[in-house]
Amino acid sequence: MPFVNVKLTAGATAAQKEELIAGITDLLVRVLNKNPASTHVVIEDIAPENWGIRGQTVAALRAAGDPGVSKG
Amino acid sequence: MPFVNVKLTAGATAAQKEELIAGITDLLVRVLNKNPASTHVVIEDIAPENWGIRGQTVAALRAAGDPGVSKG
Amino acid sequence: MPFVNVKLTAGATAAQKEELIAGITDLLVRVLNKNPASTHVVIEDIAPENWGIRGQTVAALRAAGDPGVSKG
Amino acid sequence: MPFVNVKLTAGATAAQKEELIAGITDLLVRVLNKNPASTHVVIEDIAPENWGIRGQTVAALRAAGDPGVSKG
Amino acid sequence: MPFVNVKLTAGATAAQKEELIAGITDLLVRVLNKNPASTHVVIEDIAPENWGIRGQTVAALRAAGDPGVSKG
Amino acid sequence: MPFVNVKLTAGATAAQKEELIAGITDLLVRVLNKNPASTHVVIEDIAPENWGIRGQTVAALRAAGDPGVSKG
Numbered sequence: 001m002p003f004v005n006v007k008l009t010a011g012a013t014a015a016q017k018e019e020l021i022a023g024i025t026d027l028l029v030r031v032l033n034k035n036p037a038s039t040h041v042v043i044e045d046i047a048p049e050n051w052g053i054r055g056q057t058v059a060a061l062r063a064a065g066d067p068g069v070s071k072g
Numbered sequence: 073m074p075f076v077n078v079k080l081t082a083g084a085t086a087a088q089k090e091e092l093i094a095g096i097t098d099l100l101v102r103v104l105n106k107n108p109a110s111t112h113v114v115i116e117d118i119a120p121e122n123w124g125i126r127g128q129t130v131a132a133l134r135a136a137g138d139p140g141v142s143k144g
Numbered sequence: 145m146p147f148v149n150v151k152l153t154a155g156a157t158a159a160q161k162e163e164l165i166a167g168i169t170d171l172l173v174r175v176l177n178k179n180p181a182s183t184h185v186v187i188e189d190i191a192p193e194n195w196g197i198r199g200q201t202v203a204a205l206r207a208a209g210d211p212g213v214s215k216g
Numbered sequence: 217m218p219f220v221n222v223k224l225t226a227g228a229t230a231a232q233k234e235e236l237i238a239g240i241t242d243l244l245v246r247v248l249n250k251n252p253a254s255t256h257v258v259i260e261d262i263a264p265e266n267w268g269i270r271g272q273t274v275a276a277l278r279a280a281g282d283p284g285v286s287k288g
Numbered sequence: 289m290p291f292v293n294v295k296l297t298a299g300a301t302a303a304q305k306e307e308l309i310a311g312i313t314d315l316l317v318r319v320l321n322k323n324p325a326s327t328h329v330v331i332e333d334i335a336p337e338n339w340g341i342r343g344q345t346v347a348a349l350r351a352a353g354d355p356g357v358s359k360g
Numbered sequence: 361m362p363f364v365n366v367k368l369t370a371g372a373t374a375a376q377k378e379e380l381i382a383g384i385t386d387l388l389v390r391v392l393n394k395n396p397a398s399t400h401v402v403i404e405d406i407a408p409e410n411w412g413i414r415g416q417t418v419a420a421l422r423a424a425g426d427p428g429v430s431k432g
Contacts, residue, residue: 001339001346001357003147003184007258007291008320014121016319018132021124023315031307032300035356037140038341040147040184041124042079044116044260049230051289052237052257053326058289060234068253068323069289073195073202073213075363075400079147080176086265088175090276093268095171103163104156107212109284110197112363112400113268114223116260123145125182130145140179141145151402158337162348165340181356185340186295188332188404193374196381196401204378212397217411217418217429219291219328219367228392235391243383247376248368251428254413256291256328267361269398274361284395285361302409306420309412325428329412330367332404 002028003040009058010045017043073110074100081130082117089115146172147184153202154189161187218244219256225274226261233259289326290316297346298333305331362388363400369418370405377403 004024012020021041028034048059053069061069076096084092093113100106120131125141133141148168156164165185172178192203197213205213220240228236237257244250264275269285277285292312300308309329316322336347341357349357364384372380381401388394408419413429421429 001184001297001341003186003295005293007293009289012320014129014131017121018129019319020315021129022127023319024312025124025127027308027311027315031304031311032296036126038182038184038356039125039127040145040182042118042147043122043124044118045122046258046260049233050259050261052241052259053255053289054252055238055241055255057230057234057237059230068326073153073197073400075151075402077149079149081145084176086273086275089265090273091175092171093273094271095175096168097268097271099164099167099171103160103167104152108270110212110398110400111269111271112361112398114262114363115266115268116262117266125145140182158345158347161337162345165345166343169340169343180342183341183343186334187338187340188334189338190402190404193377194403194405196385196403197399198396199382199385199399201374201378201381203374217328217369217413219330221365221367223363223365224392225361232391236387239387239391240384243380243387247379247383248372254326254328254428256289256326258291269361284398302417302419305409306417309417310415313412313415324414327413327415330406331410331412332406333410 001038002032002034004028004042006041006043007046008043009048009051012043012045074104074106074112076100076111076113078113078115079118080115081120081123084115084117145182146176146178148172148186150185150187151190152187153192153195156187156189217254218248218250220244220258222257222259223262224259225264225267228259228261290320290322290328292316292327292329294329294331295334296331297336297339300331300333361398362392362394364388364402366401366403367406368403369408369411372403372405
């Protein structure tokens with residue numbers, strides 16, 4: 001009965017989301033012997049102006065060229 | 073002080089959301105004697121490509137005609 | 145595929161939780177024709193010192209006899 | 217390592233979100249000595265027809281001129 | 289900046305949780321090129337009387353020997 | 361109608377939680393003119409073996425003396 005919620009800054013493609021969902025489900029089945037039929041994964045795309053880290057939005061950090069957030 | 077978060081695959085109408093919000097609030101008042109003024113219900117509509125079950129997206133399962141997800 | 149998360153101030157009995165889970169599931173089946181086999185409801189019990197409203201904890205508001213939170 | 221999720225009825229401006237993110241992060245650093253580099257704040261904008269209080273949607277309560285929800 | 293929340297029925301060991309955290313992080317780094325330093329995974333253990341599926345608690349379904357929930 | 365969920369690694373005192381709840385509520389009132397009576401803040405204490413960052417648990421990172429997580 002696992003339920004997994006993944007919050008990401010927006011930008012993942014449909015194919016990447018499929019890969020994440022398959023990979024996380026496989027992991028739960030393999031590590032915890034969970035039933036895939038009751039394993040749910042919900043991805044939420046968060047706009048960069050709605051995600052803050054270090055007290056600043058990801059939108060602002062990216063605009064400033066911050067290397068720690070530029071790739072993720 | 074209950075807070076209820078309902079994640080749904082997108083598609084509920086405004087009238088259905090009103091019915092859900094009224095019904096969940098009534099239930100909390102009736103079963104737990106909660107104060108409706110401090111009972112919040114937040115519905116989130118999730119795109120079918122963002123919801124995974126059995127390691128696949130609901131979008132893919134519906135496209136394949138899977139009966140378990142076709143109706144919900 | 146609904147997923148419902150209910151956060152409550154601690155104190156509900158096991159029987160009350162069963163009633164909530166049955167009632168919320170019935171509502172989703174009736175209003176949205178959801179499949180009960182993929183309808184999950186997770187209840188979380190929150191300690192009154194961890195829940196704040198009006199800038200104060202429920203623990204403090206209850207200690208002060210606040211009527212709005214005394215029953216819920 | 218705090219993670220803060222703020223659900224708001226939609227309408228905050230980008231500048232207000234920046235102020236919230238900065239303020240919540242400062243508070244966690246000041247009160248709990250948290251490392252700002254691992255302090256995340258995610259804001260979610262909720263449509264007024266998806267937020268229920270007192271068994272009614274905020275959309276309906278605002279349409280009816282309810283003073284308790286008109287400002288927030 | 290991903291944030292992953294995994295809700296599980298209680299019972300995973302510390303070693304299993306480490307494996308889940310490592311696996312989910314690896315997946316996010318590999319699929320989305322996320323920065324592991326800003327990838328957070330939070331596991332929540334949910335008591336079987338607090339998790340409902342099919343309108344019944346996992347506690348009740350397990351007591352009845354339900355095969356779909358016995359392993360997960 | 362804001363709802364704020366703060367996930368923290370366990371260890372905050374009751375007084376620190378009160379300060380966080382008061383501070384976050386004040387911020388929402390000041391920045392967004394929210395009604396404090398409908399502003400809820402829920403704090404969740406997460407065990408260090410349930411929180412992962414960089415693919416490792418906070419428990420493991422702290423045991424190894426990692427400076428980035430030692431203080432938060």
